[in-house]
Amino acid sequence: MSAIKIGILTVSDRASNGVYNDISGREIERLMGTYLTSAWEPVYRVIPDDYDTIKRQLMRMADVEGCCLILTTGGTGPAPRDVTPEATEAVCSKMMPGFGELMRAESLKYVPTAILSRQTAGIRNRTLIVNLPGKPKSIQECLQVVFPAIPFCVELINGPSLLCNEEVIQIFRPKSS
Amino acid sequence: MSAIKIGILTVSDRASNGVYNDISGREIERLMGTYLTSAWEPVYRVIPDDYDTIKRQLMRMADVEGCCLILTTGGTGPAPRDVTPEATEAVCSKMMPGFGELMRAESLKYVPTAILSRQTAGIRNRTLIVNLPGKPKSIQECLQVVFPAIPFCVELINGPSLLCNEEVIQIFRPKSS
């Protein structure tokens, strides 16, 4: 059985130019490593804040590389180059507004500028795409609140079972209706 | 004076196939019976999770049968066949994001998978359409928090006055501006 593939897409002009190291994408990879007990491998990439490049990478990770989950970081703010939510929406057939709402509500406990984050989530065929914030600390805060719903969501779109370390993250699956 | 018509639309492949009974639509009808003191009658239908069928039924209930309010149940999750929010948006001229936000926030008190619900609400001419969750327990939880705003909303779109049993549900109408 092949390992479950999870896309980690860092969207950042500066990280992709080598101006600084991509600590955000690496933080997502580290967190997934602590959450998951299923065999998995990251499909990891760092790209600039370019609408077409983001779309192309999301489609490739979903359609060609078979990621059941893609976690993006960066490009969700109000600045002119921030277009990750728009690119995400462009490749999804279904949007999941609850992810952005909960992440913003969680981040608001720490900073009032959380309302400037435009994070969203959506579904492309069998792939769930979730935008995470840009900073490692915010990534952890947000992932902790939305991840408990992710394994069940991936199953609903006919993806693999993501098994998790319940001592690190409490996953929830409702009883079938 | 004719009775107020309220649409109850159960969207479910299995309930429409007769695989199981529609306990969700019946729960909405029961709750409306406890809330409303105005004379009313349900316009009740069970249909499959099909985009065009949902749109057609919403339009018929609104335009032909004159429902001032349509409450749907089912089809709001992330699964491929879940398209109730998309069909709702397609027939509405105005969306009401506050309904979905509040229902998800309320459901989050019980289950972290509440963020997977894509429920929305919108207005088609003189009809308010509200997506409710699929399970009877969640229907009651959600309806209890959004219903207090519904009679005022129906009045604002030139619908009838929905009178309620204040011992069961506290309706709110702001003083006119």
Added chain:
Amino acid sequence: MSAIKIGILTVSDRASNGVYNDISGREIERLMGTYLTSAWEPVYRVIPDDYDTIKRQLMRMADVEGCCLILTTGGTGPAPRDVTPEATEAVCSKMMPGFGELMRAESLKYVPTAILSRQTAGIRNRTLIVNLPGKPKSIQECLQVVFPAIPFCVELINGPSLLCNEEVIQIFRPKSS
């Protein structure tokens, strides 16, 4: 250096007809006066609830008059003439869902009909546009919770620095990433 321009756009059939005074727009102007220590001037206008008129005024305030921030009041409810959010979205390239979410959550502390408000916010080039509610009391409640994030947002879209009276309103700027 010229004063910072802030658009205050009252959208109301009755106020624009002279049926009543525009106390809402004046309340926004008063609040801005208490918040800001930077030199600023209001670009103030009262217009009817007409989609094309709202769009035209928003574009003029942003593109011709150079407002870095436009605060609207009125036209965000479910009534047939309420089209301020639609006109706002039509002139923006980027939507900021966190503003509406937080304003509705705040207003919900006071009235359950807060979910009927369809307020949003968005960005048009170098201008942040924020829909506020129609009533002076609600304007103050909402502005108090979203304003702390506004000066940083305006800077991110290459607008001027809005300096504020920290005894009246606590502005937040995250440390640069």
